[in-house]
Amino acid sequence: MKNSIEIITASPEETIKLGEKIGSRLRGGDCVAFKGGLGAGKTTITRGISIGMGLGDEVTSPTFALVNEYRGKGTSLCHFDMYRITSYADLETTGFYDYMDEDAVLAVEWSENIESALPENPVVIEIQRIDENTRKFIIAGDERFDDIGN
Ligand SMILES: Nc1ncnc2c1ncn2[C@@H]1O[C@H](COP(=O)(O)OP(=O)(O)OP(=O)(O)O)[C@@H](O)[C@H]1O
Numbered sequence: 001m002k003n004s005i006e007i008i009t010a011s012p013e014e015t016i017k018l019g020e021k022i023g024s025r026l027r028g029g030d031c032v033a034f035k036g037g038l039g040a041g042k043t044t045i046t047r048g049i050s051i052g053m054g055l056g057d058e059v060t061s062p063t064f065a066l067v068n069e070y071r072g073k074g075t076s077l078c079h080f081d082m083y084r085i086t087s088y089a090d091l092e093t094t095g096f097y098d099y100m101d102e103d104a105v106l107a108v109e110w111s112e113n114i115e116s117a118l119p120e121n122p123v124v125i126e127i128q129r130i131d132e133n134t135r136k137f138i139i140a141g142d143e144r145f146d147d148i149g150n
C-alpha cells in the first residue's frame with residue numbers, strides 16, 4: 001500500500017505555494033494526474049508547479065488548446081486538459097503519447113478520462129472542494145512528497 005498525504009489550503013495563494021514545493025521535487029518523466037471537478041484548483045496548483053520548476057507563473061488553462069507547454073533551461077512542463085477527451089483517437093490528437101517519450105513533466109487535468117492511458121506510477125493528486133476557499137489535496141503514490149506539508 002502506497003502512502004498518501006493530505007494537505008488543506010485556505011486560499012489560491014496557499015495552493016500555489018503547495019504547487020511550488022511539489023514542482024521543485026518533480027523530475028523529467030514524472031506524470032502528475034489530477035482528479036477533482038470543475039474549479040477544484042487543478043490549474044491553480046499547476047501554476048505553482050511551474051513556478052517550482054523555474055518556468056514562471058504564466059500558466060493558463062489548456063481548455064481550448066488541450067495542451068500548453070512551458071519550456072525553460074531545464075525540464076519542460078506539459079499541461080493537459082482531458083475534459084473533452086473520450087477516446088484513444090482523441091488522446092492521440094493531443095500528442096500525449098509523444099510527450100510521454102520526452103523527458104518532460106506531464107501535468108494532467110481530468111486524468112479520470114484517460115486513466116488507462118496514464119504512464120506507470122503517476123503522482124496522483126486528488127482535490128476536494130471543502131468550501132469556497134478551502135481545498136483538500138490528497139497526494140498518493142510517491143514518497144518524495146511525504147513531508148511536503150511540514
Ligand atoms: N484553496 C484554493 N485553492 C485553489 N483554488 C481556490 C482555492 N480557493 C478558492 N479557489 C478558487 O477556485 C478556482 C480554481 O480554479 P482552477 O482553474 O484552478 O480550477 P480547475 O480545477 O483547473 O478547474 P477546471 O476543471 O475548470 O479546469 C479559482 O477561481 C480559485 O480562485
Ligand SMILES: [Mg+2]
Nearest residue numbers: 042043061109
Ligand atoms: Mg483547469
